[in-house]
Each structure stands twice: as C-alpha cells, then as structure tokens.
Amino acid sequence: MARITSAVFSSHIPAVGAAIDRGATDNDYWSPVFKGFEFSKQWQANNKPDVIILVYNDHASAFDLRVVPTFAIGCSEAFEIADEGWGPRPVPPVIGHSDLAWHIAQSVILDSFDLTICNDFKVDHGLTVPLSLMFGQPDAWPCKVIPFMVNVIQYPPPTGKRCFDLGTALRNAVEKFDEDLNVHIWGTGGMSHQLQYTRAGLINKEWDTNFLNTLVADPEELSKLTHTDYIREAGSEGIELVMWLVARAALGAQVNEIQRFYHVPASNTALGHLILEKADS
Amino acid sequence: MALDKSYQDIPGTIVFDAEMSRKGYHLNQFCMSLRQDENRKRFLGNEQAYVDEWPLTALQRRGVLERDYNLCIEEGGNIYFLSKLFYTDEHSFERTVSKMVGMTPETYREMMLNGGRSIEGNRSKGEP
Numbered sequence: 319m320a321r322i323t324s325a326v327f328s329s330h331i332p333a334v335g336a337a338i339d340r341g342a343t344d345n346d347y348w349s350p351v352f353k354g355f356e357f358s359k360q361w362q363a364n365n366k367p368d369v370i371i372l373v374y375n376d377h378a379s380a381f382d383l384r385v386v387p388t389f390a391i392g393c394s395e396a397f398e399i400a401d402e403g404w405g406p407r408p409v410p411p412v413i414g415h416s417d418l419a420w421h422i423a424q425s426v427i428l429d430s431f432d433l434t435i436c437n438d439f440k441v442d443h444g445l446t447v448p449l450s451l452m453f454g455q456p457d458a459w460p461c462k463v464i465p466f467m468v469n470v471i472q473y474p475p476p477t478g479k480r481c482f483d484l485g486t487a488l489r490n491a492v493e494k495f496d497e498d499l500n501v502h503i504w505g506t507g508g509m510s511h512q513l514q515y516t517r518a519g520l521i522n523k524e525w526d527t528n529f530l531n532t533l534v535a536d537p538e539e540l541s542k543l544t545h546t547d548y549i550r551e552a553g554s555e556g557i558e559l560v561m562w563l564v565a566r567a568a569l570g571a572q573v574n575e576i577q578r579f580y581h582v583p584a585s586n587t588a589l590g591h592l593i594l595e596k597a598d599s
Numbered sequence: 600m601a602l603d604k605s606y607q608d609i610p611g612t613i614v615f616d617a618e619m620s621r622k623g624y625h626l627n628q629f630c631m632s633l634r635q636d637e638n639r640k641r642f643l644g645n646e647q648a649y650v651d652e653w654p655l656t657a658l659q660r661r662g663v664l665e666r667d668y669n670l671c672i673e674e675g676g677n678i679y680f681l682s683k684l685f686y687t688d689e690h691s692f693e694r695t696v697s698k699m700v701g702m703t704p705e706t707y708r709e710m711m712l713n714g715g716r717s718i719e720g721n722r723s724k725g726e727p
Contacts, residue, residue: 332692333691333692333693377679377682378630378631378677378679378680382628382631382680383624383627402686403682404686471679472620473606473615473617473620512612512716513678514668514696515611515612515699516610516611516669516699517612517716517721518611518696518699518700518716519696519700519715520721521714522718523714545606546606549609549614550606550609550723554615582711582714583715585692585711586692586693
C-alpha cells in the first residue's frame with residue numbers, strides 16, 4: 319500500500335530560484351535563507367520519498383486566461399521547465415508518476431472533487447523552487463513528482479475548506495494504491511506578501527506565526543478562514559496559503575514537527591517553511 | 600442577494616476578480632505573448648506597432664508603453680501576467696514592486712529588510 323508519510327511546506331519565491339541558479343546563495347542578503355534550509359536538505363536526503371505530490375500554483379505559464387482550472391493534476395510521464403521570460407531555469411526535467419497520478423485522479427473525482435486532468439504542460443518556479451531548496455542542484459531529481467495545481471490567481475480560488483477536504487481525499491486515494499510507495503506531499507506558496515498596487519510589500523509576521531502554529535496543531539480551524547481574511551491579513555498573494563491546507567490535511571491529524579523556519583524578507587515575501595512527519599498511530 | 604466582495608474594503612489592493620479579469624483579458628493575453636523570444640524582440644523593436652496589434656483600450660496602451668504598472672492593474676492587468684512585460688525589460692518583481700509603491704529600489708529593500716510594510720493601519724479603508 320502507498321502511504322503519505324511526510325509533508326513539506328515552503329514558499330516558492332522566484333528570486334530564490336534565481337539566487338540558486340546564479341550562485342548567489344552565499345551573499346549577505348541570501349545566506350540566511352539558505353542556512354534555514356541546511357537541516358531540511360539533510361533531512362530530505364535521509365528521508366527520500368518515492369513520489370512527491372507537489373501542490374503549487376501555476377503563474378501564467380501552463381495556463382493563461384483562456385482556461386483557468388481550479389484544481390489540475392499532471393498525469394504525464396515527464397514535464398519540461400517553463401520559460402517565464404528569462405529562459406527556462408537550468409534544472410532537470412520533472413519525472414512524473416503516471417500510474418499514481420491517474421489513480422489519484424480517478425479516486426478523487428469519484429470522491430466528488432472535479433479535477434482537471436493535464437497531460438502536456440510545463441512547470442514553473444512554483445514547483446521547481448521548492449525542489450531546489452530541498453534537493454539542491456542535482457543532475458536529476460531523486461524522485462518522481464506529481465504536479466498538482468491550484469488556481470490562486472483568478473479570484474476566487476477554491477476555499478480553504480475545499481482545499482482541506484481535498485487533502486483528505488488525496489490521502490484516501492493514495493492509501494488505495496496497491497504498490498508499496500513512500501509518498502510525501504508538499505504545500506507551497508505564501509506566506510504573507512503582496513506584489514501589487516500601493517499596499518505592496520505588506521508582511522504580517524504575527525499572523526504568519528499564528529498560521530504556522532495552527533497548521534501544526536489544529537489545521538481544520540484554519541479551514542474556517544475566508545478569502546477576505548487571507549487578503550486583508552496576509553496580502554493579496556498571501557491567499558496562496560490555502561494550498562498548504564491541501565498538504566496538511568493529506569498527512570492526517572497526528573503529526574510531529576521536525577523543522578520550522580521563517581525569514582523576512584525574501585524579495586517581497588515572508589518565507590515560511592515546515593517539515594511535518596506523520597505520527598505513529 | 601449579491602456576492603460577498605468584502606475584499607473591496609482593503610486599502611491599496613485591487614483583487615483580480617471576475618470584473619477585473621474581464622476588463623483586462625486582452626491586456627493579460629498581450630503580456631502572455633511576450634513569453635516568446637521572437638515577440639519580445641519585435642515588441643522592443645517597435646512597441647507602439649506591437650501594442651497596436653492587440654485590442655487594448657487607450658488607458659491599457661498607455662499603461663504598457665509608460666510601464667505604469669498601477670495603471671495596468673487598475674485596467675485589469677494581473678501581476679503574474681504583467682511579469683512577462685517587466686521580465687522583457689529584465690526587471691525583477693522587487694524592482695517593479697518598488698516602483699508601484701513609489702519608492703526607489705534601495706528604499707524599498709530597506710523597508711523589506713526592516714520587516715516589510717506593517718499591517719497596522721492597512722487592514723481597512725475605514726481605519727483612521
């Protein structure tokens with residue numbers, strides 16, 4: 319049986335990817351960020367999954383305004399790296415897990431979550447920056463990755479409640495897969511940040527800290543937050559945090575906190591990071 | 600009963616909702632065209648001619664040609680689509696955001712290093 323054993327949460331700031339790609343991780347500005355991931359990289363090397371279900375949002379790379387899927391799963395064998403305007407990031411292509419992805423799609427749709435099935439698209443910084451933070455710069459990613467996209471750009475994104483319930487459905491789907499697989503689920507984006515208009519640059523450390531505490535201890539409570547709560551308190555782009563609820567619910571109620579890191583600023587953003595392991599029941 | 604749009608009370612913020620998306624559809628799709636290198640070159644070679652190929656409003660055209668990102672956002676642009684435009688200029692999010700809030704890149708970075716823009720006084724248009 320396949321099992322989700324750990325969840326990793328991380329911001330997916332494009333400038334972090336640029337710092338890695340340009341070898342700028344040691345300078346005064348960036349070194350605190352990368353020091354914050356040293357333990358995590360070691361943990362990741364010691365806890366290698368077979369597959370990561372990576373929950374992220376596309377940033378006008380795979381989709382433009384012609385088609386806006388609320389939830390979409392990548393079912394193909396491999397995914398190329400998108401050119402976001404500076405040329406594609408110099409990172410390896412992402413290898414998918416078609417069998418598990420199609421299994422999840424079928425299970426979750428029959429569980430009343432109407433996923434969009436995608437077979438041909440490129441992945442952007444939302445997916446590749448967390449991979450770089452956790453795995454560094456390998457020639458090939460050490461495990462398979464199922465891209466799972468959530469629309470958080472066109473208002474309204476799915477509600478926190480819907481994301482939380484979807485996470486539960488993902489856990490059930492994975493546990494129905496016959497092959498013995500160690501699966502990790504990642505929730506990405508956030509934390510507080512606003513990239514547009516005159517309130518841009520907003521950071522709310524107190525709110526972020528409370529979000530991290532509650533995500534660990536009582537995540538269902540967070541599913542009560544409204545979209546206006548997120549936008550008001552965590553900025554217009556802070557609403558990305560609904561994606562963390564998918565990953566958190568997928569891990570199950572009882573967890574152990576392995577690592578936490580929070581740093582301001584990374585470009586315009588409060589960078590947040592957590593590693594949670596499923597507690598033995 | 601009307602939809603909840605309580606987010607409209609948040610100061611200095613334009614949420615990319617249905618109304619803005621409909622208003623900005625062509626502006627955002629124009630930005631998407633700049634993901635291709637040949638289009639970026641053609642645009643930079645003659646911006647006015649390239650922009651005229653798209654059914655943009657006069658205000659959207661002005662926003663693009665003057666790189667007035669606040670105007671672009673008021674006219675339905677979304678920041679992730681607009682990023683294709685400022686990436687064409689080889690400008691970062693950080694640099695572009697500093698311009699939107701009327702700061703020099705240095706002053707903006709200083710504000711972020713000091714913890715960012717405070718939430719206090721920035722929650723509601725009704726706040727004093």
